[in-house]
Amino acid sequence: MxxxxxxxxxxxxxxxxxxxxxxxxxxxxxxxxxxxxxxxxxxxxxxxxxxxxxxxxxxxGYGRKEIVDAVAAQMMDLCYFANGIGNVPTIKFSEKLIAKMPGLSRVYLSNSGSEANEKAFKIVRQIGQLKHKGKKTGIIYRDRDYHGTTITALSACGQFERRVQYGPFTPGFHVFPDCDVYRSKFGPCADLGVKMAKQLEEVILSVGPDEIGGVIVETMTAGGGILVPPEGYYETMREICDKYGILLIFDEVVCGLGRTGKWFGYQYWNVQPDIVTMAKGVASGYAAISCTVTTEKVFQDFLADPADHDAYFRDISTFGGCTAGPTAALANMEIIERExxxxxxxxxxxxxxxxxxxxxxxxxxxxxxxxxxxxxxxxxxxxxxxxxxxxxxxxxxxxxxxxxxxxxxxxxxxxxxxxxxxxxxxxxxxxxxxxxxxxxxxxxxxxxxxxxxxxx
Ligand SMILES: Cc1ncc(COP(=O)(O)O)c(C=O)c1O
CATH class of the missing domain: 3.90.1150.10 (Aspartate Aminotransferase, domain 1)
Known part of the structure; x- marks a missing residue:
């Protein structure tokens, strides 16, 4: 040019x-x-x-003609239709993605990491209404983690400088301590992961388990300082979430799609999430796409008699119907596998x-x-x-x-x-x-x- x-x-x-x-x-x-x-x-x-x-x-990496060609061809076939209707790349990409995420089953498309996390929050809130009589709508986030730029994503933000001057924030969010091993108050010890994770339970108990429906963490904290939680951390967190009936949400916006050497960062631990969000590396920046991926159990919570007007996930993202995103994402995954x-x-x-x-x-x-x-x-x-x-x-x-x-x-x-x-x-x-x-x-x-x- x-x-x-x-x-x-x-x-x-x-x-x-x-x-x-x-x-x-x-x-x-x-x-x-x-x-x-x-x-x-x-x-x-x-x-x-x-x-x-x-x-x-x-x-x-840059200059991947294979992704560009796939997107160009799809643009000529069908560039867009609102995601209430199916399209070929979304179906193919969803199938491929789910194959890399055992235990998960449904893919919801949107455009940015913030938006993918907003969907996760809305899912938690709505399940609180549908299944817990309006309780369990609160969400716990971790200090030093970042989940996006919108006001509600900032309400779940553990980074002071991102939040300052943007309040008031969405109510119902609570914080628990970070997973910084280098500066941990527990010092080096064999059960550090367990000790760190148990700090979550303290917050659940202080807010009240009936109030809390979800916990969100960056699997490995990125912008908050490259923090990799110790062994045993997420296994303990899973046990705590199960004990109190809380959905565990992994924000894989940074770690997803191979960044840490596995398809998803959480796969380094023996842990099954309820919801996983992802964005950045999904299409390596060749198109805007983000995903909120859930278990079948979470999805099934929204199945109800069609006469119940409010029971389905009443959410839409206009550009979640752009076919460029899933087309680029599919080609991106094929490159990661082939190479x-x-x-x-x-x-x-x-x-x-x-x-x-x-x-x-x-x-x-x-x-x-x-x-x-x-x-x-x-x-x-x-x-x-x-x-x-x-x-x-x-x-x-x-x-x-x-x-x-x-x-x-x-x-x-x-x-x-x-x-x-x-x-x-x-x-x-x-x-x-x-x-x-x-x-x-x-x-x-x-x-x-x-x-x-x-x-x-
Ligand atoms: C871990 C994490 N989650 C969410 C987001 C928000 O993503 P986006 O900027 O696409 O809204 C970011 C952005 O840096 C991030 O690092």
Whole structure:
């Protein structure tokens, strides 16, 4: 596509309102091309993208003609019809997805992670009305987790900075403690997962089990600091939910579709969810699609005599009827299978973590390196012994320095002012050994630059 660089920058500054951006004094970056693991900016500089499109999305990499061709052909066959009516790609994609999620059976399509979670909340609320005489409509969420940007999704948000100035929020949401192993108040112990999960029970009991219908968690916390819960955590949480008749909802918006080396992150634990939501990697950003997937039991709760006007799930999402989403999602899954990207994600993820852990010997400000698959975090601290977080300005400078060295990385931002100190990495699942080495090398150099700049 031809363009005039200066004109585009001026037009961007004149008309575009960017996400999460303070525009005062803002100079836009503009990307014009993506190929495999790399993106090129308007000035012709190419970067190794270690954040899959900035927000853990482009799981199979850029420039996948196979997805584009499938979507183009489907657009000519049937681009859209409201989802009350069936269409071929939605049926085929749903079947393929459910085959990867034993114990689940129904797929509800919408457009974004926030929306997929809103559906899950509405399902919980409505089951409370249909089956529990109006009780059990409350929902518990976990500190440091994020579930989306709408007011109700923010009502379930464990990240203070995302919520501030957007209240009042939807009532009926309650919080329980995070799953941060590095900063856990329990310290290292064999039954850490059980202890951490039991904190959920305390909140259920304090609110009242009759009030609570659902618990939502990011299977592994992403923007809140790359937190992987310990062994036994979700098994214990499942037992607690069963004890009190509570639906367990896994937000797999980030972890789903291979990001951590399995189709879904929860599959690392021996746990059966009631509802799973997903978005970003579902179609790797080639089309907008999100899914709320439920068990047959949840679905059956909505079956009733048609004369009962209110008993069915009275929800619609206009663009849940776009066929581009499921077409791209189906092609995306076929690529993940054919190219064995789950296996690659495990191998390259281990290699990435090993490389990042190696950097700890050289850089004393690295407090912790953690993750699973190609989902990794580097927590930066002032002092390893006290774990005092580094100033956010230093973490921000690290992102800038890595970019200057040709590698795009992320960080926890606008989450919690005192803990916006974790660098985040989520390269596409196609990453090779040399890509990983380039990422680790770029970060290593960035640490050297920053230590010099801030005298650390
Ligand atoms: C875990 C998680 N859930 C939900 C969302 C919201 O997704 P969306 O931005 O598509 O609404 C996000 C977005 O970053 C997320 O990280």
């Amino acid at each position: 031809s363009f005039n660089k200066e004109e585009l920058i001026t037009l961007d500054k004149t008309h575009v309102w960017h996400h999460l951006t303070q525009h005062k004094g803002f100079e836009p970056a503009i990307y014009v091309k993506g190929e495999g693991m790399r993106v090129t900016d308007i000035g012709g500089k190419t970067y190794l993208d270690a954040v899959s499109g900035g927000v853990w999305t482009v799981n199979v 064995k990207l789950l296996e690659n994600c495990v191998t390259m993820g281990d290699y990435l973590l090993e490389g990042l852990k190696g950097l700890m010997e050289k850089h004393a400000i690295i407090g912790d390196v953690r993750g699973r698959g190609l989902f990794a975090g580097i927590e930066i601290v002032k002092d390893r012994a006290t774990k005092e977080p580094i100033a956010e300005a230093v973490a921000n400078a690290m992102v800038g320095a890595a970019k200057a060295n040709g590698v795009l990385i992320g960080k926890t931002s606008r989450s919690f002012r005192e803990l916006n100190n974790t660098l985040t990495l989520c390269p596409a699942l196609i990453a090779t050994k040399s890509d990983i080495e380039e990422i680790v090398g770029g970060i290593d150099k960035a640490f050297v630059d920053i230590e010099k700049k801030f005298g650390l």
